[in-house]
Amino acid sequence: MASQPQAAGKRRGASAVVTDPPRPRAATASRVVVRTSGGLVAGERAGHVAAFRGVPYARPPLGALRFASPRPPEPWNGVREATHFTDVSFQSVIPNRPVPPSSEDSLYANVWTPDPGGSRPVLVYIHGGGWQAGAGSMPAYDGARLAQRGGLVVVTFNYRLGALGFGLHEDLTDPDTGHFANWGLQDQEALLRWVHANAAAFGGDPGNITVCGTSAGGATAWQLALLPGLRGLIRRIVSISPSHVTPPATSLTPEDCRTAYQAVARRLGTTVAELREVPAAALVGAWEEIFAPPLEDRIVGSGRWYRGPVVDGRTMPAYDHLLPTPGVPVLSIHTSTEGSFYTGPASPQPLPAPRDDAELRRAVHDVLRLGEPDTDGTLADACAAAYRAAARDAGAPCDPRSLWTEIWGDAFFRHQIVRFAERHARLGTTPLYAMEFAHPALPPHFGTPHEATSPFLFGTHRLPQFAPVFGDGPVERLLSDILIDAVAAFARTSAPHTPNTPDWPPFTPDAPSTLVLGGPGIAEVARTPKLAQLGFWDAVGWAPRL
Template sequence: MQRRTFAIGTACAASALVGSAGTARAAARRTGTARGALARTTAGLVQGERIGNVSVFRGVPYARPPVGDLRFAAPRPPRPWSGVREATRFAPTALQSTGGSGSEDCLYANVWTPDTAGRRPVFVFIHGGGWRTGAGSLPTYDGARLARHGGLVVITFNYRLGAFGWGLHEDLSDPLTGDCANWGLQDQAALLHWAQHNAAAFGGDPANITLCGSSAGGSSAWQLSLLPELRGVVRRTVPISAAHAWAPAIGLTPDDARQAYERMAHRHGTTVRGLREVPARALRDSWQQLFSGAPGDRALSSGREYQGPVLDGRWMRGNDSDLPTPSVPMMVIGTHTEGSFFTGPNPPTPPPTPAPTDAATLHDAVRGVLLKGTAEISAAQVDACIAAYREAAAADGLSDTPLSLWTEIWGDGLFRYQGIRLAERHARVGGTPVYVMDFAHPVRAPWFGTPHEATSKFLFGTYALPENVAQLGDGPREERVSRTFMDLIASFSHHGVPSSPAAPHWPEFTPGRASTLVLGGTDRPRIGPLPKSRQLRYWDHAGWVPSVRPVPRTSGPDRT
């Protein structure tokens, strides 16, 4: 009963929502506000702005600020307000784990809608950033073009990051819920409940919510789709380049998470409970220090690449590889060269070794990648990995330069392998449709391949922004790729079957058959076999990344 606090609080306020939508529009006419720029949420009226033929509402509270006693607490419903709250500016980002920007007061949503009247599909997007950086307000995630082109209500939002969002310690147990971990995942669940209860106010259909995320957000989209309390809230899921969490590479073990908070408490001369009183930036910096430097030099052996969700038995009940597959239709998307995000120019974090140029430096570089997922790796294991990838490259006619092999090993080990294997398992036992896309639109030199996170710029139609255009271009081909991508996402959100006038019929994914949509790299999308499948076979027996078990779906099928 206690764990339903958020849902009950918002559901009670939602009971009058349908009638209040008309009242809000009437108020807009009386005050002279542009049509579609006023909406009544469960907490009160918000006024956005009309830009062209889309209304946008920025910085709308979906939960109470998680500060003071609410640091390390489950998200609470926002406090109601009287009058009209301005929603024309983005709220602060969550406190970033690198740099000085952001704020703990960060639990806000942004909504783009063609009109506050009607019942359009709702598209919720979870930003990535390795669970430590990012925000729903970044220009790349501007939802105006997708909302307009797809006839969607598009929602982005912030959630807690780093030490504030992704850890575990029993001394931080919430007195209302008993939960003591994964507060960022709890924020995301709260946002989905908020979206369901407030969709109608923005012209959305509360019974038709598609959940999408990229990278860390893609991992969250998958995990949220497994939660029993969100069954019936999330109708479809689009995990993009999901970083499926597992320790020690992408998450902390529970013991290491406990140690992390105990070490921070000792550093600040307090108890774990007392961490709620430590200044936010000091706490952020202490967390960052725990995970700086090479993994082998740290006090904690897990969280070697990212510090994502922790197994807590509640919000994360197991690795995705061990849990049942979601019971909703899915569109699983990966980029053709995930690893070039990390091995190309200006990577998000410096690679552990310089780009390899010969056999010796390739060995060192691949060893650096494999040490992201284990504390020890033998020379023979490194050589076996390189040999397997070199053999796959020869069989498929792909480049086998040291840079190419290093790039593919990095991207497959941390992203592509689990994403593909989980999609294959869903196709066999899931009971609902799954569609698989290889996003292959090439970037411009000096970047190369189709890097991890290239997808977002085309999904939102923001490839031509100043921060994106040098890498992605701004020509007719980019426009076609973006419009086709938006077509596919919009049609999937509307009725569960992705389609576009510019794409061939996209069949449900069937392992071993030509059923993967390849978007980009040629003038037209095409259906073909899964690209680079030989590369993935190495990981099936490497004992490095978790193997995907053939477990059943979570519940009965919902085919739309």
């Protein structure tokens, strides 16, 4: 969320190489040197964890490699210093999100490990940001606490974003691989292969890799688990608050994507193939101009909210709801009020909250139009009425802002998360564990917003920039410990059982099987909360239809 500023990049990759031989570890206790597939890297130990920042997992996608499949990093001589984060992937300014130095030279990984010796479970974390923002180096994702308490090797990384990372056009075909789409997804696949090849160097077990992500990262964790080429490499997934991509709201259709790139090329006086040669800022700026007009005035009808991966038959064979459910164990997590990320203070899409029924009708209509462009006010009235009735029956707030928040969060997050879990329980061959994170944010924030899980998973809620939003008292520390322990246990055994959680069975739609973490009982197994509201989306055939 907007209260999670990104970490500033401090060092570019090539300048971090030195040619002196590695010094004995005893000479400088804080320096830790390991050998990766590209060469020696030097990290630093702080307390019980060694951290390696800015380790290349792919060649910089510059020049002719823009819109190309990721290539293995160039090997280096000597020892490469890995003590500073690199620049984040090129991205534009989003309201309430300060952007640190960004660059196309950004395909680097960060690794935290209790010890480069041993063979621990590996947790690869994919950052969110709507496929257009964010970085593995954001302060919320500091892996030290998670690695130490969880006994994990934790990996974060950057991948290509926006028009440089998620799109499709045959004129951008890579002559070596034949790929012409979803370069950010290709980066994620390359990162996983790099982790598999290098996990042992950092004290990780290459045969025990869990992929975890939040928001866009949660969606792509699920997508990666469906790729045949990664079968056997991903052992299990933790999918947190995903918004599974589907047009017209969160993905472009292939035809609309072609139209958008052609329009960008015309604006810049070039061809689609020659977009590799224009400055990144000009390219991304032209792309954003395509999507700046009101929805009804755009030249394309899809990609109305976010523009994530595009179905290309390879990196994304089809939309998730049209594919088999993942064949690996799943830990599915969502927050109790996903929508308060967008309707609360510091929203990345700031809009005034509705104050009366007329404003609520307009606000709900605007939300519905993202997924159903031709909807009219009748559906907005029915939606508001259904949510008001459900709130009254449950004794929950039914003021305009609260209803708008619930509708927004359910439309694009909670509805599909719960229905995907139910589908997995019916059709899957592996266990799925469901969790609702319900610890409320502090005023003036409200509810349990989308992305509220990250500071607790990483134990960074206690940082000065996050404590005023999430708290840092005994309860918050206990919740963070429980969440870390649950994810670590899942990464170790495929079952998220901890000493501080009750008997938590795999998810069964008709039985109490969702762990509610952060509610009045701290950790309680219950039936899926607020199911009545989700029935509205089924009744109107809201996409994705499962």
